[in-house]
Amino acid sequence: MTTQRVLVVTGPTGSGKTTVCRYLLEKYQIPQVITHTTRAPRTGETNNVDYYFETPASFATKHYLEHVTYSGNQYGSSREGLAAAWEKSPLISIVLDTAGAVTYAEALGDQAVIVYLEVTEQAALIDRLTARGDAAERIQKRVASDEYARDQQLPASLVGHAQVIVNDDWAQTAAALDALVAKYRIA
Numbered sequence: 001m002t003t004q005r006v007l008v009v010t011g012p013t014g015s016g017k018t019t020v021c022r023y024l025l026e027k028y029q030i031p032q033v034i035t036h037t038t039r040a041p042r043t044g045e046t047n048n049v050d051y052y053f054e055t056p057a058s059f060a061t062k063h064y065l066e067h068v069t070y071s072g073n074q075y076g077s078s079r080e081g082l083a084a085a086w087e088k089s090p091l092i093s094i095v096l097d098t099a100g101a102v103t104y105a106e107a108l109g110d111q112a113v114i115v116y117l118e119v120t121e122q123a124a125l126i127d128r129l130t131a132r133g134d135a136a137e138r139i140q141k142r143v144a145s146d147e148y149a150r151d152q153q154l155p156a157s158l159v160g161h162a163q164v165i166v167n168d169d170w171a172q173t174a175a176a177l178d179a180l181v182a183k184y185r186i187a
């Protein structure tokens, strides 16, 4: 039987997690698990595609494998969402903060392939969030959050289990992703 795996893409805000999953979808047709959030959509984001955008009341009705608060908003990934993505392909991806990545590693063991993205210069993260169109007040609130500081490091429990990719240069990141997919994708 084919082993079902999920590429858990984690790392600091602005490190490129969403960009990586988009690349995996477009180049390799690797489906991404859609997660739930109470934050407002950014310009260009679509409900049921980028997230299931929820009210606090509707967020509370779902069945989560894990859920977190990140910079004042709630985020959660459902068991149903994971199963629905695995119905499409044995290899899928998900974007999580580092707390979520730790939970996935604990809950799924070797089925969770953890990829930690980092960027050498922290200032580049802020530049990237600004270039993405995030409002200055939102960036300031995020940078001041405990979650922002926490996600700058790979959690101790994932050291030795996670593949670290330095996403300074996209061509190098793409090459690292191609090698990762070659290892786990069933042709």
Ligand SMILES: Nc1ncnc2c1ncn2[C@@H]1O[C@H](COP(=O)(O)OP(=O)(O)OP(=O)(O)O)[C@@H](O)[C@H]1O
Pocket (backbone or CB within 6 Å): 011, 012, 013, 014, 015, 016, 017, 018, 019, 020, 095, 128, 129, 131, 132, 167, 168, 169, 170, 173
């Ligand atoms: N290697 C790179 N070089 C320059 N810009 C990049 C690179 N990778 C991603 N970006 C850009 O950085 C911005 C942030 O990327 P992305 O939204 O993928 O980050 P993220 O980790 O998902 O952020 P968040 O956790 O805040 O949602 C985007 O505008 C993206 O196009």
Ligand SMILES: Nc1nc2c(ncn2[C@@H]2O[C@H](COP(=O)(O)O)[C@@H](O)[C@H]2O)c(=O)[nH]1
Pocket (backbone or CB within 6 Å): 010, 011, 012, 013, 017, 035, 036, 039, 066, 067, 068, 070, 075, 076, 077, 095, 096, 097, 098, 099, 100, 101
């Ligand atoms: N633990 C979880 N983290 C999640 C989930 N969905 C997204 N995220 C992470 O939240 C922050 C903020 O996301 P943003 O889209 O507002 O920039 C980021 O680190 C995401 O990776 C989830 O279901 N669980």
